[in-house]
Amino acid sequence: MAVDTRIDPYLVPALDGVAYGLLVFVAAAGLVLCFGVAGILNLAHGTLYAIGGYTAAALLDGGWSSLLLALAVGTVAATAAGALVAGLLTRVAARSHLTQALLTFGLALVGGSLLVAAFGPDDPPVRVPAALDGSVAVAGHRYAAYRLVFIVVAAVLAGLLHVAVRRTRAGMLVRAAVDDAEMVAVLGVNPAWIRLGVLAAAGALAGAAGVLGAPIIGPGPDTADAVLLLSLVVVVLGGLGSMGGTLLAALAVGQIQTLGVALAPSAAPFLLFAAMAAVLAVRARGLATARRAS
């Protein structure tokens, strides 16, 4: 993209960082829910994102209707996959975290190879709607229109998520389950249903992120791992279970990955690592006491 260097040369990377960060947030939000509510480290989470991404690559043809269709199909498919993970996990729910992690990793391997079998081993191209394919002027810079729209849509999604978790009955149940799952069960709500609902919702979020974010983090054989790692870093940095913290961490990671690379190219590989190490070292005690293994 053409960058007008007369004005601030770092505006475009910074904007990219916002888009990237919001995308990672929407993808990671599901992981926060899974982890917080069910204590599950869902290693298949990146695969759910990849499902959305591949759906976008297969269905998008440059029109608005295809975007809506891809969004619907991708979200539904990823939701179903999330529910499937929940169903398989229910049978080992009483076991240790280790077995759950192994199960979800196995599912990630299976899902990944099925996706590669269905869509081929290459990274498929993604066509955004024609109306958004150009660029617009932002403070004198040319900037991809799709990314600007994405920033708005992802911000709306994040807002909706906040409202859903804070204001709806389902959100209250989820938060209650985070605090004291046994008490919620005593009150007559089956924890298995909460787990199913949360994993399905996590799938929906990851699928939607996969469809909308396909032009930013595109589908491919490595997508699942990359998204899982980014989500994981963001969730850990965000304080393991806090939505607000996750959002801040995602935005920071977005800036590190884009603005950081523009400012200090030679240090770029280590920035993410250093940021994580620094935050963890400062907050190690807080993280551990925030949620002792439940």
Next chain:
Amino acid sequence: MRDEAVRALRRGVAVLVLAALVLAPWTVDDYTVALLARTLALGLVGVSVALLTGVAGLPTLGQTAPYAAGAYASAVLGSRLSDVAVVHLVVAAAAGAALAAATVPLVVYARGVIVLMITLAIGELVVTVVGRWRSVTGGSDGLAGVPPVRPVWGLPVLATDRARYLYALVVVAVLVGAVLLVLHTRVGLLLRAGRDDEARLRASGHRVPAHVAVVHVAAGAVAGAAGSLLVVAQQFVSPADFGFDTSALLLLGVVVGGATSVGGALVGAVIVVAGRDWLFGVLPGYAPLVLGLAFVVTVYLLPGDGHRSAGGPGRLLPGLPASPGGRERPAPTGART
């Protein structure tokens, strides 16, 4: 009695496995021997995973980090210092221990699934750094043509796959023996006590976080040494050796081997890794699918609690106090609430 019969059976199996491992290079072709040597290195990483996961109760997905540190330290630093493998081994173990020591503050207060997440993130970040730090690590192309080494001063260079395999076998045997010996002392008792009831151990005046820190560094050193073995075995090292799937595979091997048993972890990791290599040979293209299904099936087939209770049968480590039993007993791994 039954316990003694089980113990005798276990000894018998251990002797058989050892004999098979010593004789293996004369019964299979060179390629398989080279694969086996690499598998032994991974088995040693499995031992370090078991040390953390089963013995100390910190489920880890990040032992590939010290493993990678050891491998690259051995290939980059060791090669410049000397051509003696033992020097490389020490350098690699020091690198692994240093990385583990640097990450101690991140894991020492965390337990359970949080450790799983933090270690996974550390492991993945280390691999990312290794893949991008081209000037030192050769980036994703890796470091090829690592010069051959001699085991100790005065011996000839390890020129054949068989020699390299036997060197790896000796090192693994010595290190695993050392780990088992240490675990037989009061140290092992304290670690298991910390895993089973941390609050009580704290109440009796023990500093559990210090124990955790020490075992974490020790496991890092073992994994680092395994990294040196990997470099000796395949004379090549690249970030692909330390991926996320390797961690998960090792964890599966450790869980299959009984989680709380160091010897079982070695056998389990070797079986799982060999199974993976065999699958990729016979079913190119479908190997991840079959491997993933194997993960799912294994998880469902694992007995009841996912793990045997720490004092029950199934360990390769005899001589520990018997389990008090009881349903409220915490799971050997993870649960420290």
